[in-house]
Amino acid sequence: MSPPRARPDTTSGNEQSPLAWARHPLRLLVLLTASLALSWELTSWLGRATVVLGVVVGVLLGERLGRSRYRSAVLACGPLVGFALVSLVGDLVTRFELVAGLFGSTTALSLGLVLRATAWTVAPLAALRAFTVRRPGLVFLEVAFAAAGFAALFASHRGGVLARPLWLGDWAVRHGHDPATVLLMVGGAAFVTFALLLAAEHGRRTSWLTLLAVPILALVLVMNADLERLAQLPRASDRDQPLTAHGDRPNQLPQAPEADSKQTTGRGERQDEREGGGKGEKGEKGETSEGKSKDGDGRHARDAKNDASNDEKGQREGRPQEVNEGREDERGDASERPQERGESEGHDTDATGERPPDDPSRGEGQGEGENAPPPPSEAPDLEDPPPRDSPQNREPMAVVLLGDDYEPPGQMFYLRQETWSQLGDHRLVATTRPDADRDVPIEFPARPTAIADAPPEGARKRIRGTVTLVHQHRRPFALETPVSMAPARNPNPKRFARAYKFEALAQKAPHGSFVSSRVGNPSWSDDLRSYYTRMPDDARFTELAKKLVEKLEPKRRALPFLQALTVKLWMDEQLTYSTRHRHSGVADPTADFLFGDKTGYCVHFAHAAVYLWRSLGIPSRVGVGYAVNAEAREGSALMVQSGDAHAWPELYLEDAGWVVLDIAPKKILDKPPPPSDRDVQRKLAELAREPEPPEDEDTTAKPLAPKVKLHIPWRKLLVALLVGSLLVLYGIKAWRRLAPRVVPRRSLPRVAYRAALDRLAEVGYVRGEGETREAFGRRVAEELPSFATMTDWHVADQFADPARPDHGRDERDRRRWLAALATLASERRSLAKTRRAWLMRLSPASFLASK
């Protein structure tokens, strides 16, 4: 009898909400920011501009597509095909010389970049937007995208990498906050704001519900994504962005106080090299470097500042090329490593290459080297040894603070950074086996990390210490042999690049106590054992080793450690140390050294020793890092200088693990290096020690606190969450279904009617917003007639006079209700749409729809 009319449209009011006008620009802003955050690390300014344009175009295109009449499959495939086409063209542009020839290589590269950036932004955003327009419930995809953008940006700050917003990171440090926490909070706040705004745009309950999906999505991401690996990414790509290269390494900016002018020089060099690396002319390197190091010879360290400009000039032109060229042309090593690496290594190497060896008094100290383990752990080069006495060798690289008293048996502190155990074409290289050399950490610790393959503790002493890097290194180093590492707070970000703690099992027993020890680890596989004894196919090594061993008394001849010691002692006597003999350009530099003029430097010595040992079946490898003379220690502080870079042979003893058995040649051709600057050492040690006096533990605990939380078993938590919510939902569903049988008669009409509504919701009958019960009942009754009665009962219960006599009130008759529900169930069975009905019947959340 009521006039026919449309149902009230309760959603239309949202169009007048105050945010309505702003939603499109707002969404664009959110997506734009997220895209920029995702792409910032990977592109140059040109790429970023393309990303901005691409986002705008993608969003507009998506709006358009979403409102078009194309099928959803087209919406999905269209952007995909467009993406494939554009990125293919982008690849072709850079791959074919034709384009580069026509426009020049720079233009071609830029063109390729623009095309790829376009493909990566327009296609995904268009698809995202199109689907969201079509199904507003998918808005959580956009939210997740925004979240991913910020998460990626801020994840790179974990582990104390204070890269991007310097002003913020510095502020945090200055006010004593952990920058990671501050940045994560900023990111989290931004994400929450954006998520709320995005959802408010729709203002429907569904949108708010989808918001719940976001934390779960984030949980899955946290569980599965290798966040620490993620954090490394930006650094790997640094060199692709010439514009940001300087900003990336705040500690390298030339801002050192007069206290040590050498740092200034070092920094200046490095930056210039980086730029020069790409464009320097080839050739003429040899002369330049020679000339320069000669200049440097007589120079006192304090004067270095004045000459810095000269140095830089020389380096800019020649050095980097020199290294690269040598590697590619002569040694061929470059082919074993990823191509890009050559460049950066080249720079770093070059910087170290200048540094002359360190303390001449100790045999071991001499091997440092040239390219061996320079600061950012470049690859070693067997050629181009540095002049030992160059002042560059006194460039401070790090300060090691020892927490425990320790006197190394060999009078040298060995700080291992890398090991070479795998037989390459011309020399030993870093291993590619996952099971070898696991005792050498590859990455800086982002949290307290235990290191695998700890050595037997018998012959060793537990030493704790902190390494504070003056220059950024690619890999961490610690006193051999570290068993765990943890991040530490950088005591002075202006001066130091990074700090971390280590705990090492350092060798305590003198070498003499190992005489009867067996070599190798019984738990090794045969394959691994033979890996550590593999050597070049050159019979002269075996011959020589055999000959040396034969000199031993027969009854001792079988002791492997004595064999190794014999070889070492022979080498001490017979070989000559000189950084000028490079043995470059030959097939096997080690053989050339050992069986030629017997003159070389640490890398040659180490390789020769390892090859000889291996020919005797002794598992051995080359350790690379810094070797610091014990006499240079100032209290607990040990200053590592660039000249301390060194390579040494190690062998594996069953009782003690990897043990350094270094060669100390008696004959040394190089001039002794100048003594190290104790003032600088004291000053640096002071700086490094300053912020973490006794409350040592506290400072670590603070930045670590948020990371400890990451040890929560996310996976179990998530599963428990899912299972728990499923159980709760099914429980509620079952209760709502069975309740009509048990509830008191008073509430029977409500509960039984609710049960009927649940059953209707399972087959898709849901009351519309604002629809009255009666109208809904009439609508449903067309197909399920029994529902009409139930509606009447329910309405009567709701609105009729509660005071009327109980007698004759049908709606309180349980038998009638149960019978009606049974009828409803049988009527429902006769409905056509069975497939969906079954799904909905199984769904734990079907009752949420009924209202």
Place this chain on the structure above:
Amino acid sequence: MTDDLHDAPEPSSHDLPAREAPREEEADGAPLRSKHVTREKSPPVTDLESAFNVFARMRERLRAAVKGRDDVIDLILVAVLADGHVLLEDFPGSGKTTLAKALGDCIVDDEPDDAIVTIRRIQFTPDLLPSDVTGTTIFDPNTNRFFFRPGPLFAHVVLADEINRTSPKVQSALLEAMAEKQVTVDNRTRPLDELFLVIATQNPLDVAGTFPLPNAQLDRFLFKIRMTHIAPQHELELLRSFRDLKRLGDRPELPRVTRSEILDARVVMSRAVYVDEKIHQTLVGIASRTRADERILQGASTRSLVLALPALQARALLARRNYVTAEDVDALAVQIFTHRLEFAPGVTEPDTVVRQLTGMELERLARGSV
């Protein structure tokens, strides 16, 4: 006047000579001339079922007389039962007058001795005077005395045609009568009939030279009903049965109701139809929403809520229910509230706004019920 198709045989009321004289004669036992008058008392209406029967009879008659207006007929019956007045707003020729006359036609005056007639029609014009509506005092030279000649308001059903064409003073005279059920002439207040129903019409488009009713006066009407064109099949039906409709008044097989039956039914209704507290809350909720909504300048008055209650009861009765449900609110809210609200400039569909607010309140009510 365009819709004089079924004008009742009586001429327009305001120039009718006093009907008291002939009526007095009838009171003496002469056969009644009109079917609209009887002396027999109908059985008293005491329960809901018979109350419903009264209105079922009226409905039947009205539906037979007016095709395709079932919804409006129901609303008018609700108004009759709820003791409210109705404002019909529609274009000429849409059956407003027919409807009003049919309503008058189905009521039988069972107290023929008073001065009240069944139906009167007033055609409002700009030069009409209040006394033309209320009645006036006339000097009788035979008796040398003044006597009161009642105006057209002294009727059960008054059809006030084109109410916005007359001057405000006539409008206010009418409105006083509507509100108080009395008229004041020459300082003497005379009560109108207990069953006094005004069905006013106005043309929403042809507004030149009219005096639109102010909101305060619109408030006196229980419903403002906007009639739309009837469905084509109803129009066809109407054309086919045109002649029969013409003889509507002569169809004895369709029952009529008497005045006292209607009054009894009202009493029964207000006593027996239960209004739950939840309904009260819903009404108040709707009113608060109209007051809070920025599209509405002036929200629903408390009087409108008071008037709404009997209307809801009446609708429940017509649905043979003895309790008011949410559906009654849903069905009547727009007609009850829309014309009483002052909407902000730019709101083009007031009905939609009220429907939306009502829907929100009803949704709240429905969700609370399971």
